[in-house]
Amino acid sequence: MSKKLVRVAFLDADTGARIGHSELPLGQLPESFQAATTLELAGATWSVERAEPPTSAQFGATGTLTLTLRRIETAPPGDVLYSLPTLCATLPAVAGAPAGADRLELHEDDWRQVELVSADLGDEVQTELRAVRQSFEQHVRRDEHGRIYGFQGIHIRSQPVRPLSGTVSRSRLLSLLPPGARSRGGIGFRGQPGIVPSSFAVSVGRVLLYGLADGDSLAVLAVHTEPGPAAEPQPELVAALERSMREADLLLVDWCRVALVPPASIGDYLAATGAVGRS
Structure with a gap:
């Protein structure tokens, strides 16, 4: 280590005020402050906004x-609230495009929050749903009117790894969608350039199907x-989704609402959540 x-x-x-000074060995300092850097000073944590000069050579x-x-202001652990009761454990990697x-941009938190799952994975789904219910039972925070404003604990879902266990044809699904369906390209995530390989997105009205x-x-x-x-009524979309779900034996899972929706109820679900208007 350098003794200089x-x-x-x-x-x-x-404030621009000087809050301290020190003489430090060159070897204890990073080679560059161009990447995000934090340090401890006077019992607090600080982020380095600017270094002059920025590199150890200089x-x-x-x-x-x-x-x-x-x-960096930190809140006590009990004061930290999450906006959602659950998140998917893994995000797909993004590659150059x-x-x-x-490219359709999603927020990372939205990935697989509402998805279609093969009915034969019901045990895995129920195990995860029970854990999400605990977020509502043990960690939810409500205002004086009973409205939820956050969660002190969150469940990170690890299952099912592959939610479609059987063969579900992409071309068959697309062929059932109404003529107004619009391809949106591949999926990207906010703040990350590029597209997830083998991803797709198609929209009908306000409903986006992706995967x-x-x-x-x-x-x-x-x-x-x-x-x-x-939202406008989308009877053709509802019929297409119901038929696809029946043909491939699928259920819709809304993880954040702790809801499991069979094919016959998909229209009611989409209307109740505001995705489509009521016919």
């Missing part, structure tokens, strides 16, 4: 370094309601 000392000045990003040569810091490729395909065989088929004006 660097004179480090610490400035408060909010401040090693000058012997001086100025760090502009912003204090050709220039101009169509992962292995050739023509679907591995994931999920449903998301996009924001927008009042």
Whole structure:
């Protein structure tokens, strides 16, 4: 480790005031502050907003370094609330996409929150649903009117790994959708460039169907309601989903609502959640 000392000045990003200084061995400092960096100072945690100069080669040569810091405020564990009762444990990897490729952007938290699952995976689904119910029973926080505003605990779902255990044909599904169905390209996540390989998305009105395909065989088929004006009735879409679910023996699982929906009830479910208007 280098024994050369660097004179480090610490400035408060909010006030510009000098909050301390120190002489530190060059070997104890990072090679670069260009990546996100935090440090402990005076019993608090600070993020480095700016380093002048930014690299060890530079401040090693000058012997001086100025760090502009912003204090990271941390809340007691009991005060941290989650907005959802459950999340999917794993997200698919994102890869580079050709220039101009169509890409539908999802928030990471929305991945597989409402999905179609093979009926023969019922035991796995029920195990996960019981765990989600515990978030409502043990960790929910409500206001004075009884409305939920957060959860102190959250269930991370690990099952089912492949929600469609049998053969579900992508081309068959698309052929059943009404003529107004619109391809949206592949799936991407907010803040991450690129597209998930083998992903797809198609929308009918405010209803988005998306997932992962292995050739023509679907591995994931999920449903998301996009924001927008009042939803229109979509009887053809409802009929297509009901038929697809019956043919492949599927159930719809809304994890956050702890709901398991059979094919005959898919229209009522979509209307009740505002995804489609009532006929």
